[in-house]
Amino acid sequence: MAERQIRFEDGASYEAMMGVWSRSAGEVFLDWLDLPKGLRCVDVGCGNGAFTELLVERCAPSEVKGIDPSEGQLAFARKRHTANIAEFQLGDAMALPFPDNSFDLATMALVIFFVPDPAKGVAEMTRVVRAGSTVAAYAWDLPGGGFPLEPLLSEVRAMGHTVPQPPSADASRVVALRGLWTGAGLTAVETREITVERTYRDFDEFWTTSIRGSPSFSAAVAAMPQDDIAQLKKRVRDKLPTDAAGRLVRSARANAVKGRVP
Secondary structure (H helix, E strand, C coil): CCCCCCCCCCCCHHHHHHHHHHHHHHHHHHHHHCCCCCCCEEEEECCCCHHHHHHHHCCCCEEEEECCCCHHHHHHHHCCCCCCCCCEEECCCCECCCCCCCEEEEEEEHHHHHHHHHHHHEEEHHHHHHEEEEEEEEEEECCCCCCCCCHHHHHHHCCCCCCCCCCHHHHHHHHHHHHHHHHHCCCEEEEEEEEEEEEEECCHHHHHHHHHHCHHHHHHCCCCCCCCCCCCHHHHHCCCCCCCCCEEEEEEEEEEEEECCC
Protein backbone atom coordinates (compact mmCIF):
# COMPACT_ATOMS: atom_id res chain seq x y z
CA MET A 1 0.00 0.00 0.00
CA ALA A 2 1.34 3.42 -0.93
CA GLU A 3 1.87 5.87 1.89
CA ARG A 4 1.17 9.06 -0.01
CA GLN A 5 -1.66 11.03 1.57
CA ILE A 6 -4.67 11.50 -0.66
CA ARG A 7 -6.14 14.98 -0.27
CA PHE A 8 -9.00 16.47 -2.31
CA GLU A 9 -8.54 20.21 -2.79
CA ASP A 10 -10.63 21.05 -5.88
CA GLY A 11 -14.31 21.03 -4.96
CA ALA A 12 -15.56 21.54 -8.52
CA SER A 13 -13.50 18.68 -9.98
CA TYR A 14 -14.54 16.44 -7.11
CA GLU A 15 -18.17 17.33 -7.79
CA ALA A 16 -17.89 16.30 -11.46
CA MET A 17 -16.19 13.03 -10.54
CA MET A 18 -17.85 11.99 -7.26
CA GLY A 19 -20.74 14.35 -6.45
CA VAL A 20 -23.32 12.40 -8.47
CA TRP A 21 -22.14 9.12 -6.97
CA SER A 22 -22.21 10.55 -3.45
CA ARG A 23 -25.78 11.78 -3.75
CA SER A 24 -27.02 8.55 -5.36
CA ALA A 25 -25.58 6.42 -2.58
CA GLY A 26 -26.61 9.04 -0.02
CA GLU A 27 -30.27 8.83 -1.06
CA VAL A 28 -30.32 5.09 -0.33
CA PHE A 29 -28.38 5.63 2.90
CA LEU A 30 -30.81 8.26 4.21
CA ASP A 31 -33.82 6.12 3.29
CA TRP A 32 -32.26 3.35 5.37
CA LEU A 33 -31.60 5.63 8.34
CA ASP A 34 -35.20 6.94 8.27
CA LEU A 35 -34.36 9.99 10.35
CA PRO A 36 -36.82 12.34 12.08
CA LYS A 37 -36.73 16.03 11.23
CA GLY A 38 -35.17 18.73 13.38
CA LEU A 39 -31.99 16.89 14.38
CA ARG A 40 -28.68 18.53 15.25
CA CYS A 41 -26.15 16.86 12.97
CA VAL A 42 -22.42 16.68 12.34
CA ASP A 43 -21.17 15.52 8.93
CA VAL A 44 -17.58 14.34 9.42
CA GLY A 45 -15.41 14.59 6.30
CA CYS A 46 -18.07 16.63 4.52
CA GLY A 47 -15.80 17.41 1.55
CA ASN A 48 -17.46 19.71 -0.94
CA GLY A 49 -20.83 19.37 0.77
CA ALA A 50 -22.53 16.94 -1.61
CA PHE A 51 -23.89 14.69 1.13
CA THR A 52 -24.34 17.58 3.58
CA GLU A 53 -26.65 19.33 1.15
CA LEU A 54 -28.60 16.12 0.63
CA LEU A 55 -28.96 15.74 4.39
CA VAL A 56 -30.37 19.27 4.64
CA GLU A 57 -32.78 18.75 1.73
CA ARG A 58 -34.05 15.36 2.81
CA CYS A 59 -34.08 15.54 6.60
CA ALA A 60 -34.71 19.21 7.49
CA PRO A 61 -32.24 19.26 10.41
CA SER A 62 -32.22 22.18 12.82
CA GLU A 63 -28.42 22.40 12.70
CA VAL A 64 -25.58 20.87 10.68
CA LYS A 65 -21.83 21.17 11.24
CA GLY A 66 -19.64 20.06 8.34
CA ILE A 67 -16.03 19.17 9.17
CA ASP A 68 -13.24 18.57 6.64
CA PRO A 69 -9.44 18.99 6.46
CA SER A 70 -9.52 20.62 3.00
CA GLU A 71 -10.21 24.36 2.76
CA GLY A 72 -10.65 24.01 -1.01
CA GLN A 73 -13.48 21.53 -0.52
CA LEU A 74 -15.05 23.62 2.22
CA ALA A 75 -15.01 26.73 0.03
CA PHE A 76 -17.04 24.84 -2.58
CA ALA A 77 -19.43 23.57 0.09
CA ARG A 78 -20.08 27.09 1.38
CA LYS A 79 -20.89 28.34 -2.12
CA ARG A 80 -23.28 25.51 -2.91
CA HIS A 81 -25.17 25.68 0.38
CA THR A 82 -28.05 28.15 0.24
CA ALA A 83 -30.30 26.97 3.08
CA ASN A 84 -28.20 28.75 5.74
CA ILE A 85 -28.47 25.75 8.06
CA ALA A 86 -25.07 24.07 7.61
CA GLU A 87 -21.82 25.59 8.84
CA PHE A 88 -18.53 24.33 7.43
CA GLN A 89 -15.18 24.43 9.19
CA LEU A 90 -11.72 22.89 9.09
CA GLY A 91 -11.35 19.92 11.37
CA ASP A 92 -9.87 16.49 11.97
CA ALA A 93 -12.11 13.41 12.12
CA MET A 94 -9.91 12.02 14.91
CA ALA A 95 -10.23 15.16 17.04
CA LEU A 96 -13.63 16.75 16.49
CA PRO A 97 -13.82 20.36 17.78
CA PHE A 98 -17.04 19.86 19.72
CA PRO A 99 -18.01 19.08 23.33
CA ASP A 100 -19.48 15.73 24.33
CA ASN A 101 -23.17 15.14 23.61
CA SER A 102 -23.45 18.04 21.14
CA PHE A 103 -25.47 16.34 18.38
CA ASP A 104 -28.35 13.97 17.62
CA LEU A 105 -26.65 12.41 14.60
CA ALA A 106 -23.10 11.89 13.32
CA THR A 107 -22.50 10.83 9.73
CA MET A 108 -19.40 9.99 7.71
CA ALA A 109 -20.02 9.69 3.95
CA LEU A 110 -17.34 8.03 1.77
CA VAL A 111 -14.63 8.99 4.26
CA ILE A 112 -13.72 6.27 6.76
CA PHE A 113 -11.01 4.75 4.53
CA PHE A 114 -9.22 8.12 4.51
CA VAL A 115 -9.08 8.32 8.31
CA PRO A 116 -5.63 7.11 9.47
CA ASP A 117 -7.12 5.62 12.65
CA PRO A 118 -10.73 4.67 11.85
CA ALA A 119 -11.43 3.46 15.40
CA LYS A 120 -10.48 6.88 16.74
CA GLY A 121 -12.74 8.54 14.19
CA VAL A 122 -15.71 6.39 15.20
CA ALA A 123 -14.95 7.01 18.88
CA GLU A 124 -15.00 10.76 18.22
CA MET A 125 -18.36 10.59 16.44
CA THR A 126 -19.72 8.55 19.34
CA ARG A 127 -18.37 11.06 21.87
CA VAL A 128 -20.08 14.09 20.32
CA VAL A 129 -23.50 12.41 19.90
CA ARG A 130 -25.89 12.23 22.82
CA ALA A 131 -27.29 9.00 24.29
CA GLY A 132 -29.91 7.25 22.19
CA SER A 133 -28.81 8.92 18.96
CA THR A 134 -27.33 7.53 15.74
CA VAL A 135 -23.79 7.23 14.41
CA ALA A 136 -23.72 6.11 10.77
CA ALA A 137 -21.47 5.89 7.72
CA TYR A 138 -21.20 4.51 4.23
CA ALA A 139 -18.05 3.84 2.22
CA TRP A 140 -17.15 2.39 -1.16
CA ASP A 141 -16.23 -1.29 -0.83
CA LEU A 142 -12.61 -0.78 -1.88
CA PRO A 143 -11.30 -4.32 -1.20
CA GLY A 144 -14.35 -5.77 -2.97
CA GLY A 145 -13.96 -3.68 -6.13
CA GLY A 146 -16.93 -1.44 -5.43
CA PHE A 147 -15.17 1.90 -6.06
CA PRO A 148 -16.68 3.75 -9.08
CA LEU A 149 -13.25 4.18 -10.71
CA GLU A 150 -12.06 0.62 -10.08
CA PRO A 151 -11.81 -0.22 -13.84
CA LEU A 152 -9.31 2.62 -14.26
CA LEU A 153 -7.27 1.84 -11.18
CA SER A 154 -7.11 -1.88 -11.87
CA GLU A 155 -5.73 -1.25 -15.36
CA VAL A 156 -3.11 1.16 -14.01
CA ARG A 157 -1.98 -1.54 -11.61
CA ALA A 158 -2.06 -4.21 -14.31
CA MET A 159 0.35 -2.07 -16.34
CA GLY A 160 2.79 -2.07 -13.42
CA HIS A 161 2.21 1.48 -12.18
CA THR A 162 1.60 2.56 -8.60
CA VAL A 163 -1.73 3.96 -7.50
CA PRO A 164 -1.86 5.80 -4.14
CA GLN A 165 -4.36 4.09 -1.86
CA PRO A 166 -6.34 5.39 1.12
CA PRO A 167 -4.57 4.57 4.40
CA SER A 168 -7.46 2.50 5.78
CA ALA A 169 -9.00 0.82 2.72
CA ASP A 170 -9.91 -2.34 4.64
CA ALA A 171 -12.13 -0.30 6.97
CA SER A 172 -14.77 -0.24 4.23
CA ARG A 173 -15.42 -3.99 4.50
CA VAL A 174 -18.71 -4.93 6.15
CA VAL A 175 -17.02 -7.00 8.85
CA ALA A 176 -14.60 -4.14 9.58
CA LEU A 177 -17.39 -1.55 9.83
CA ARG A 178 -19.36 -3.75 12.20
CA GLY A 179 -16.26 -4.27 14.31
CA LEU A 180 -15.54 -0.54 14.47
CA TRP A 181 -19.10 0.28 15.54
CA THR A 182 -19.34 -2.44 18.18
CA GLY A 183 -15.81 -1.62 19.35
CA ALA A 184 -16.91 1.97 20.00
CA GLY A 185 -19.63 0.68 22.32
CA LEU A 186 -22.50 1.38 19.92
CA THR A 187 -25.59 -0.82 20.15
CA ALA A 188 -28.22 -2.06 17.67
CA VAL A 189 -25.49 -2.12 15.00
CA GLU A 190 -26.74 -2.89 11.49
CA THR A 191 -25.03 -3.02 8.10
CA ARG A 192 -26.21 -3.11 4.51
CA GLU A 193 -24.93 -2.95 0.95
CA ILE A 194 -25.74 -0.02 -1.33
CA THR A 195 -25.47 -0.45 -5.12
CA VAL A 196 -25.96 2.55 -7.41
CA GLU A 197 -25.48 3.38 -11.10
CA ARG A 198 -24.37 6.43 -13.04
CA THR A 199 -24.73 7.12 -16.76
CA TYR A 200 -22.02 9.08 -18.58
CA ARG A 201 -22.86 10.62 -21.93
CA ASP A 202 -19.80 8.89 -23.43
CA PHE A 203 -16.47 7.32 -22.52
CA ASP A 204 -14.64 10.64 -22.75
CA GLU A 205 -16.79 12.15 -19.98
CA PHE A 206 -15.97 9.19 -17.74
CA TRP A 207 -12.25 9.47 -18.53
CA THR A 208 -11.99 13.24 -18.14
CA THR A 209 -13.95 13.56 -14.91
CA SER A 210 -12.01 10.65 -13.42
CA ILE A 211 -8.62 12.19 -14.19
CA ARG A 212 -9.54 15.64 -12.93
CA GLY A 213 -11.41 14.55 -9.82
CA SER A 214 -9.36 11.68 -8.40
CA PRO A 215 -5.98 12.57 -6.86
CA SER A 216 -4.89 8.93 -6.84
CA PHE A 217 -5.69 8.36 -10.51
CA SER A 218 -4.39 11.73 -11.72
CA ALA A 219 -1.11 11.23 -9.81
CA ALA A 220 -0.65 7.80 -11.35
CA VAL A 221 -1.38 9.04 -14.86
CA ALA A 222 0.86 12.10 -14.47
CA ALA A 223 3.80 9.79 -13.71
CA MET A 224 3.25 7.65 -16.83
CA PRO A 225 4.92 8.09 -20.26
CA GLN A 226 2.59 9.36 -22.98
CA ASP A 227 2.59 6.01 -24.78
CA ASP A 228 1.47 4.30 -21.58
CA ILE A 229 -1.33 6.83 -21.10
CA ALA A 230 -2.61 6.12 -24.61
CA GLN A 231 -2.40 2.39 -23.95
CA LEU A 232 -4.20 2.79 -20.63
CA LYS A 233 -7.02 4.76 -22.21
CA LYS A 234 -7.47 2.07 -24.88
CA ARG A 235 -7.46 -0.72 -22.30
CA VAL A 236 -10.09 1.01 -20.19
CA ARG A 237 -12.22 1.88 -23.23
CA ASP A 238 -12.13 -1.73 -24.40
CA LYS A 239 -13.12 -2.89 -20.90
CA LEU A 240 -16.15 -0.61 -20.59
CA PRO A 241 -18.79 -1.09 -23.30
CA THR A 242 -21.12 1.71 -24.31
CA ASP A 243 -24.70 1.49 -25.54
CA ALA A 244 -25.98 2.29 -29.03
CA ALA A 245 -26.04 6.00 -28.18
CA GLY A 246 -22.45 5.94 -26.92
CA ARG A 247 -23.46 6.22 -23.26
CA LEU A 248 -21.48 4.47 -20.56
CA VAL A 249 -23.28 3.00 -17.55
CA ARG A 250 -21.22 2.27 -14.46
CA SER A 251 -22.26 0.68 -11.18
CA ALA A 252 -20.62 1.05 -7.78
CA ARG A 253 -21.08 -0.61 -4.43
CA ALA A 254 -20.81 0.80 -0.92
CA ASN A 255 -21.17 -0.70 2.54
CA ALA A 256 -23.18 1.14 5.18
CA VAL A 257 -23.34 0.86 8.96
CA LYS A 258 -25.39 2.43 11.72
CA GLY A 259 -25.61 2.12 15.50
CA ARG A 260 -26.98 3.88 18.57
CA VAL A 261 -25.15 5.51 21.44
CA PRO A 262 -26.26 3.71 24.63
